[in-house]
Amino acid sequence: MEAVKREANYDEQSANAKGSTRAKELAVVPRGEIVIRGLHKVYETKKSQFEALKNIDLSIGTNEFVTIVGPSGCGKSTLLRIVAGLDELTDGSVTLDGDEVIGPGAERGMVFQGYTLFPWLTVRENIEYGPKLKGISTLERRAISNHFLKVIKLEAFASAYPKQLSGGMKQRVAIARALANRPKVLLMDEPFGALDAQTKLEMQEMLLEVWEKEKTTVLFITHDIDEAIFLSQRIVVMGAGPGRILKTFDVELPDKRTSEIRELPEFLALKRELGQLLKH
Numbered sequence: 001m002e003a004v005k006r007e008a009n010y011d012e013q014s015a016n017a018k019g020s021t022r023a024k025e026l027a028v029v030p031r032g033e034i035v036i037r038g039l040h041k042v043y044e045t046k047k048s049q050f051e052a053l054k055n056i057d058l059s060i061g062t063n064e065f066v067t068i069v070g071p072s073g074c075g076k077s078t079l080l081r082i083v084a085g086l087d088e089l090t091d092g093s094v095t096l097d098g099d100e101v102i103g104p105g106a107e108r109g110m111v112f113q114g115y116t117l118f119p120w121l122t123v124r125e126n127i128e129y130g131p132k133l134k135g136i137s138t139l140e141r142r143a144i145s146n147h148f149l150k151v152i153k154l155e156a157f158a159s160a161y162p163k164q165l166s167g168g169m170k171q172r173v174a175i176a177r178a179l180a181n182r183p184k185v186l187l188m189d190e191p192f193g194a195l196d197a198q199t200k201l202e203m204q205e206m207l208l209e210v211w212e213k214e215k216t217t218v219l220f221i222t223h224d225i226d227e228a229i230f231l232s233q234r235i236v237v238m239g240a241g242p243g244r245i246l247k248t249f250d251v252e253l254p255d256k257r258t259s260e261i262r263e264l265p266e267f268l269a270l271k272r273e274l275g276q277l278l279k280h
């Protein structure tokens, strides 16, 4: 339930955020360039300070797919939450298309690991939730949900409730729900971490299809090196103590990602190199 509240909160805050007006949305806008400069994050507790992120510099281009990997506790979620505007930075800056990130915004969509759907709403109502908060008319909302039900191939489940869905189906709805706000950026924190191996592979392929169609920028976090290589154009490896960027890799694989690319020597070489780096 905690996760449900968190995401609901994100949608509500996004709907009220400045810059999410219909006029601005309908205009032709650049699709999500993120620039992170000199980012520091210190968590203050009553007795001590904890340096969670140090000196993070990272630029993510329009329609780029970038994945962050790194050991548990190295600050991946903290970084993503700062880009989402859910956490405050201590020093440095984060901009989206030149505008400083100062809070949640509808131009950024979040997908978490947990299934953050509202259990009391149908699949369609969950997808229409963000647009409804923004005051979009019933007719227009219907068009939006129809479009995304098709994208996630769940037209037949429009009237079902989350409890009637499998884990993979729920996560597809969560993605559709994030996309229904027409974000420029999709921020995904281990979205497939709880799924079984087969479903995970299907979800990865579906996500790439969605990414190609919707032309969003994606910043994706995972523990799974295979997943990172399969999905991304660039992989950022973080290290802990304090959380920082160790190395960035360009993924030199064909644009069209089919399951066969997992057997390519380039794929296996990169997998080995990432594995080595993460071991230390």
Ligand SMILES: Nc1ncnc2c1ncn2[C@@H]1O[C@H](COP(=O)(O)OP(=O)(O)OP(=O)(O)O)[C@@H](O)[C@H]1O
Binding pocket: 043, 044, 050, 052, 070, 071, 072, 073, 074, 075, 076, 077, 078, 079
């Ligand atoms: N609200 C908070 N207050 C204090 N410390 C925090 C807070 N949130 C996170 N931290 C600390 O910051 C560090 C980074 O946490 P974060 O959740 O970003 O890690 P992560 O890389 O996402 O880990 P995982 O892979 O396990 O999800 C951790 O050491 C954590 O204990």
Ligand SMILES: [Mg+2]
Binding pocket: 076, 077, 078, 189
């Ligand atoms: Mg995390």
